[in-house]
Amino acid sequence: MSRWPAGPADEVSFDSLYETVNLVLDDPMERLGMSRCGRNLIDGRGGDRIVNGLEIVLHTPQSNSARRREAYHPERWA
16 A cells, blocks of 8 residues: 555645655655556546447337336427
8 A cells, every 4th residue: 555644635734745745756666556556547448438338328228117208208298
């Protein structure tokens, strides 16, 4: 697990922030770990996931109750 000496955001002082930045700058393994975490978090495939999710939603047959609600929607008969 990563060491993070700065503390909670509302308690961060200039000195603790300075210490934290220097820790990251001076520790290649810390930077490597943070870089890996960032790459795992943002992999560039978010758009593909959204498209796949929309295709599933759009091509999934509606349930009978959803079809009935559409067919008997009061505004259709007005």
